[in-house]
Amino acid sequence: MKRLTLLAAGLLTTCVLGAQNVRDLVISEVMPEPDSTSLVDDYGRRTGWIELYNTSTGTVSYGGCFLTDDRDNLRKSLIPAWDRSTKLGPRQTVVFYASGCGSDGTFYAGFTLRPGATVYLVSNDGRTIVDSLPVPAALPQGKSVVKKAVDLREKVYEVMPEAADPSPRMVNKDPDAETKGQIMAHKDPHGLILALVSISVVFAALALLWFLFANLFSPKKPRIPRLRPSKAPDEEVAAAVALALDMEQGGEVYAAIALALHLYLNDSVHDAETYVLTYGPVSPQWNNKELNFRKLPR
Amino acid sequence: MEQIISSLQQFWEYTGIANCTWQNLVMIGIGIVFITLAIVKEWEPMLLVPIGFGMVIGNIPMFPGLNIGIYEDGSVLNILYQGVRQGWYPPLIFLGIGAMTDFSALISQPRLILIGAAAQMGIFGAYLLALSMGFMPNEAGAIGIIGGADGPTAIFLSSKLAPDLMGAIAVSAYSYMALVPVIQKPIMLLLTTDKERRIRMPAPRVVSQKEKIIFPIVGFLITAFIVPSGLPLLGMLFFGNLLKESGVTRRLAETARGPLIDVVTTLIGLTVGASTQADKFLSLNSLKIFGLGLLSFVIATACGVLFVKLMNLFIKNPARKINPLIGNAGVSAVPDSARVSEVVGREIDPSNHLLMHAMGPNVAGVIGSAVAAGILLSFLG
Numbered sequence: 001m002k003r004l005t006l007l008a009a010g011l012l013t014t015c016v017l018g019a020q021n022v023r024d025l026v027i028s029e030v031m032p033e034p035d036s037t038s039l040v041d042d043y044g045r046r047t048g049w050i051e052l053y054n055t056s057t058g059t060v061s062y063g064g065c066f067l068t069d070d071r072d073n074l075r076k077s078l079i080p081a082w083d084r085s086t087k088l089g090p091r092q093t094v095v096f097y098a099s100g101c102g103s104d105g106t107f108y109a110g111f112t113l114r115p116g117a118t119v120y121l122v123s124n125d126g127r128t129i130v131d132s133l134p135v136p137a138a139l140p141q142g143k144s145v146v147k148k149a150v151d152l153r154e155k156v157y158e159v160m161p162e163a164a165d166p167s168p169r170m171v172n173k174d175p176d177a178e179t180k181g182q183i184m185a186h187k188d189p190h191g192l193i194l195a196l197v198s199i200s201v202v203f204a205a206l207a208l209l210w211f212l213f214a215n216l217f218s219p220k221k222p223r224i225p226r227l228r229p230s231k232a233p234d235e236e237v238a239a240a241v242a243l244a245l246d247m248e249q250g251g252e253v254y255a256a257i258a259l260a261l262h263l264y265l266n267d268s269v270h271d272a273e274t275y276v277l278t279y280g281p282v283s284p285q286w287n288n289k290e291l292n293f294r295k296l297p298r
Numbered sequence: 299m300e301q302i303i304s305s306l307q308q309f310w311e312y313t314g315i316a317n318c319t320w321q322n323l324v325m326i327g328i329g330i331v332f333i334t335l336a337i338v339k340e341w342e343p344m345l346l347v348p349i350g351f352g353m354v355i356g357n358i359p360m361f362p363g364l365n366i367g368i369y370e371d372g373s374v375l376n377i378l379y380q381g382v383r384q385g386w387y388p389p390l391i392f393l394g395i396g397a398m399t400d401f402s403a404l405i406s407q408p409r410l411i412l413i414g415a416a417a418q419m420g421i422f423g424a425y426l427l428a429l430s431m432g433f434m435p436n437e438a439g440a441i442g443i444i445g446g447a448d449g450p451t452a453i454f455l456s457s458k459l460a461p462d463l464m465g466a467i468a469v470s471a472y473s474y475m476a477l478v479p480v481i482q483k484p485i486m487l488l489l490t491t492d493k494e495r496r497i498r499m500p501a502p503r504v505v506s507q508k509e510k511i512i513f514p515i516v517g518f519l520i521t522a523f524i525v526p527s528g529l530p531l532l533g534m535l536f537f538g539n540l541l542k543e544s545g546v547t548r549r550l551a552e553t554a555r556g557p558l559i560d561v562v563t564t565l566i567g568l569t570v571g572a573s574t575q576a577d578k579f580l581s582l583n584s585l586k587i588f589g590l591g592l593l594s595f596v597i598a599t600a601c602g603v604l605f606v607k608l609m610n611l612f613i614k615n616p617a618r619k620i621n622p623l624i625g626n627a628g629v630s631a632v633p634d635s636a637r638v639s640e641v642v643g644r645e646i647d648p649s650n651h652l653l654m655h656a657m658g659p660n661v662a663g664v665i666g667s668a669v670a671a672g673i674l675l676s677f678l679g
Contacts, residue, residue, distance in 0.1 A: 180678050181435045182434075184678060185435050190430070191422075191425055191429040194435070195425060198422055198670060198677070201524065202418050206414060206662060208520050209516075209520055210408045210409060212516060213509075213513070217512050
């Protein structure tokens with residue numbers, strides 16, 4: 001049963017860890033028909049291009065995936081898995097030229113684009129479609145079709161209905177977007193709102209802790225174990241112990257023992273501990289081989 | 299002969315003497331002052347010795363391009379500095395702090411938690427002042443966190459909000475933490491009457507092991523759900539505390555509060571010190587940051603003390619009144635500010651021990667400053 005639980009936990013962890021993979025990629029922009037101002041590839045040609053965007057906050061490796069414009073042939077153009085540059089950083093883009101010849105390089109697709117087609121990004125299993133972007137048949141030359149985030153939290157992306165000016169290798173969002181600091185500088189120039197809200201949140205968080213521990217988790221009446229000797233200690237034994245301690249230790253030990261007993265017997269400030277505190281030499285057993293072995297679960 | 303002279307000339311150009319500026323000498327002087335204060339006065343030696351020596355290391359004048367400076371990619375110092383830049387070290391320090399903190403003072407008197415919240419006003423007071431001095435909101439937030447009196451939190455937040463100001467903010471935070479006894483005492487005496495300073499607080503109750511185990515779990519869930527952006531700090535703090543209190547992970551807890559925190563403290567101190575290269579550190583902004591840091595400590599201390607006085611107005615039972623001298627402990631600076639409460643309290647009444655009581659708001663301050671850092675990060679990050 002224990003092993004089954006461990007196995008289930010392992011599988012669950014694997015699923016969670018697998019979250020940051022090619023499924024986080026979207027086809028963010030496609031420009032099928034270039035005009036005289038379009039992007040020039042490494043060979044000096046103007047071709048159509050496909051832009052991928054990593055929506056996650058981790059690096060995604062997309063080597064081994066496929067690009068295609070044919071639903072019946074999902075393995076049309078392979079992105080080489082051996083190329084170490086086929087990794088996309090968080091919230092970054094990469095452009096593939098649709099030159100029609102995949103052997104032109106890693107970032108070249110083995111098909112050309114045309115309006116009315118649909119571009120697919122296919123996982124490295126060659127079957128699973130990760131994302132697709134239909135290119136409108138009426139898309140003017142030199143214009144692109146763009147996919148933008150409508151809900152970043154839910155990772156919902158929608159194709160924009162109107163033709164856009166191409167923006168290769170740029171994240172498709174408002175170019176004038178300001179940082180949070182700049183926005184706060186406009187909205188709250190004196191900082192009063194932020195200060196008030198923040199103080200309230202700090203108080204709320206700690207007041208909640210106070211409430212819980214004052215009312216819910218606090219025991220009604222703690223029971224303190226008391227030492228009650230069943231019978232008076234033998235005077236001779238006590239005298240012998242005192243004599244032995246006197247010979248071995250100094251006055252500080254007496255003081256420490258007396259203080260500890262005093263605190264313990266008088267509803268003291270000391271907490272209940274799981275282990276006993278004592279003094280005297282204790283072997284750390286640092287060289288004990290048995291203690292250095294890993295304890296495997298049984 | 300000509301070649302020898304040319305070689306010597308080339309060697310001379312690489313020496314620190316040829317590249318030295320007065321700013322380098324000033325920073326080396328400050329580093330030596332830090333080391334002296336740590337050794338002679340024993341002011342926070344664990345922090346000031348690494349920071350001071352780091353300042354000396356970082357300000358040895360050198361010919362740029364040798365790939366040895368802290369700001370040169372790939373150099374040893376640069377690699378170690380990534381722990382500060384990327385914010386890896388502060389959560390690791392919080393793990394150690396959690397593993398060495400006993401929250402029982404807080405659990406036994408939960409009402410003292412609120413003092414830890416009140417003292418965070420120093421952060422937001424400094425934030426407002428920094429804005430009025432022309433800093434951008436993200437920079438002001440990073441400067442304000444100095445008032446949390448928590449070095450790792452200050453480094454963590456400034457690395458996210460204003461990396462360029464991180465050196466000045468970190469040095470300022472650690473310097474004022476070392477000066478807590480000097481800064482707090484006059485404010486505490488100014489804001490309290492003799493009668494208030496003599497208030498005796500009831501002995502805290504016994505805290506069960508079960509409560510100690512529940513506290514880090516519940517504490518983490520509440521604070522992290524309210525401020526998820528404080529997750530790295532809060533998660534590590536409460537995780538470290540759970541290692542300590544669970545009773546079954548003693549070896550892990552000992553490592554976290556021993557060797558691990560020692561290694562990280564050494565590295566963070568050294569690299570923060572080394573990051574104060576004169577050309578990047580000596581500026582008017584650094585001076586402003588030092589001034590604002592001092593003010594944030596003053597505001598935090600005053601707010602903590604005044605908040606206790608406010609609480610006392612609502613406490614009818616004289617036996618349950620709180621001594622306002624523990625209000626200063628709401629700023630983190632564990633355990634120095636609690637020690638200040640004890641020392642000042644005993645100066646008035648030698649038999650009135652406030653240390654146990656002051657530890658409550660003190661550890662609440664650690665939680666409060668991590669929460670405040672999370673809030674600032676979510677607003678300005």
